[in-house]
Amino acid sequence: MFAKVSCTLAVVSLMLAAFQTLPESDLRKKAPVAEMNADERPAGIEHVIVIGVDGLSPDGIRKAETPSIDRMVANGAVKWNVRTVLTSASSQNWASMIMGAGPEQHGIINNDWEMDDHSLPPIAQEADGRFPTIFSILHKAKPDAEIGAVYHWGGFGRLFQKNAVNYDKHFSTEDSTAADFVQYIKNKKPTLGFVHFDHVDHAGHHGGHGSQEYYQSVTKADSLIGKVLAGIQDAGIADKTLVILWADHGGIGYGHGGATPQEAEIAGVLFGAGVKKGYEIQQQVYTYDLASTIAFVLGIEQPYAWIGRPVKPAFAGFDEPKNLWLGEKTVNAPVIHPERKLYEQAGGLFVDKPATVRIDTKAEKGTTHYTIDGSDPGLKSPVYTQPFNVSQTTVVKARTFDEKGNPSLLSTAYFRLVKSGKGNGVTAMFFKANDLNKLPDFTQLKNGKSWIAPEFGMVKKDIEGMLAKGTESFAMQFEGFIQIDREGKYQFSTQSDDGSKLFVDGKEVVNNDGNHGVEEKTGSIDLKAGRYPIKIQYYNNGGGFWLDAFYRGPGVTKQLIPADKLFVK
Incomplete structure (x- = not known):
């Protein structure tokens, strides 16, 4: 500190x-x-x-x-x-x-x-x-x-x-x-x-x-x-x-x-x-x-x-470029609460309780419109006036418009709601490591620590408590099943720091391996309705760590893979 x-x-x-x-001093030309x-x-x-x-x-x-x-x-x-x-x-x-x-x-x-x-x-x-x-x-x-x-x-x-x-x-x-x-x-x-x-x-x-x-x-x-x-x-x-x-x-x-x-x-x-x-x-x-x-x-x-x-x-005496093109004016984006904090996306995980959505308009004299159906909000979308509750997994999107109709950037929050006792979750396995620069062979790792996690992701203080002294390197594997409700092409992605891979039904869908800052990689797979094995492998070389997993498909807007669609078996 x-x-x-x-x-x-x-x-x-x-x-x-x-x-x-001050007046300019003489400058002599001394080189080509x-x-x-x-x-x-x-x-x-x-x-x-x-x-x-x-x-x-x-x-x-x-x-x-x-x-x-x-x-x-x-x-x-x-x-x-x-x-x-x-x-x-x-x-x-x-x-x-x-x-x-x-x-x-x-x-x-x-x-x-x-x-x-x-x-x-x-x-x-x-x-x-x-x-x-x-x-x-x-x-x-x-x-x-x-x-x-x-x-x-x-x-x-x-x-x-x-x-x-x-x-x-x-x-x-x-x-x-x-x-x-x-x-x-x-x-x-x-x-x-x-x-x-x-x-x-x-x-x-x-x-x-x-x-x-x-x-x-x-x-x-x-x-x-x-x-x-x-x-x-x-x-x-x-x-x-x-x-x-x-x-x-x-x-x-x-x-x-x-x-x-x-x-x-x-x-x-x-x-x-x-x-x-x-x-x-x-x-x-x-x-x-x-x-x-x-x-x-x-x-x-x-x-x-x-x-x-x-x-x-x-500098004094110099104007902005005559051909300057600023494009459309962008107004300040609204903030959806619970707002994003460090690596956690806006929204949150809610177990056995509804979620309250509150939106702050940051643009002066702006009006904020929102949606809860996955579509991007426009001027015809509902106007936010007061907090409201959602009782199921919901992606809330909001955008502010000024008096002339100029839009803000889109704000998005992921509210994941799940009920206990339904068999939801994934099995997480943690392994100590040293100076990894790519995903290890998990079949060769021993002495791991396992628990049932509600969804893909990590709690920083919990991980830090399991790290080997003097190193920030570790590997994790998440395994479970994902419920697919409609047949079609599904796109999966991981945002990770450092490397990750995502597998569905035994097939590698996303390869985001290697040492890097937070990067997102995507992949697609055709799925019928049903429950499929899903696995994410992840490692951290050192420093900060991050893992988010998203999906989208027929009738499903891009969102964090929700806890109520994940099952231990």
Whole structure:
């Protein structure tokens, strides 16, 4: 658990007064890399400081105590839904940030990437084999520029050209990382300084995204950001410095890597010299736009191989793109209670009792419509006015519409109702393991622990109590029978972190094996009405774990496989 630390408001206030746009200094062309004309970029920016926080989500900023970030947002420019590259994992996103391009261009497609062990070469590479980074193109354009990187996660150091930076340090804690970076700023006043903090991602994996532990880690990050801002002030360069806050991904449950807004959207904050105050950026922004923006403000032409675009409207004197197309307006989605918590889907399991459905409308002057028949709600669907009960397994869907009829994203909750004494449930088997990287041969596993589970899934505290000391690796197998009421084609899927497989009637239907964040894989099978054997195999390599199993078919909307359709025998 990380201690809560907050920077003094006095220091931040001094910075806000000092961060003013100054006349642009002369920039000399010293290398073949082209530089922009003075009127093509913001004036007065001589230093760029990037603060990267691994796993920092927009939700974390909004819900945690973050006085430093809040003041950066209030006195700078923000984009709340910067889109990451996929998968929403660390290596490919940190690489994309500094390389101005995505995995398809730079070739870093997962966390297993190494210089001497990768399958996809970059489409353009420098002498060391890496795709060009903001560090290397700045060094070529301005050989005398001071460039430094200080990072908490050692993996960041393998992503950039070592001969392009003057300062390259890795530390094992967020506090030592911050202390060294602040001292570096004071001593060297870098043209480009990049700091990476990793502890927020650790909290997301350990306590869960949206947990108290996670929010406390965000508050700790905010205190470190305050120290960096104070260091810039003490170095006497605040009035000539652009500060950018960025992240590699968000998270959901105990992990990340999937294609959901919670995982694949981060907040980008620009603050300081040349930046508009209190501005919300309208243009679409992607994680690789960070490198392009740095090149833009420092007056360097980016390589043609980059696909990023500078976030120009964040700066005074620059407008949003003339051809900007925002599409249809999306309003805030409603929240169905019991709402989603960590890895648990909204709704819940109810044994021998009805479920009460409550929906909160989050859009101002919005009207929420809902359905309980599996269809997507529209303007002709019932209007939610008060809580109501459901007495059988039900998928509740809700959507809010504003006064002009603009819709929100769809909210879905799965209410599974079951009566005791009917033989429902599945047999769960737990096995201790060590460093698994694929599903084991379950016929060879011994000394497992078994129990009757109401449905497919795991209770975190129960699993943690069974783990071997010093390891988070384990395997599980669920076996039972599923009741199919109508003949037809059924689609099954698992969402898991790490690997899983699903079998129906002895046939492998879903293969979601291997080490990965939360990913969903699907498969189909034709079934007649009746009861069929169903089995799910699952393993966790380490860190957070997650398993959900869904199905859909004739007359059955996509939903968690409900407890009342599962039987022990």
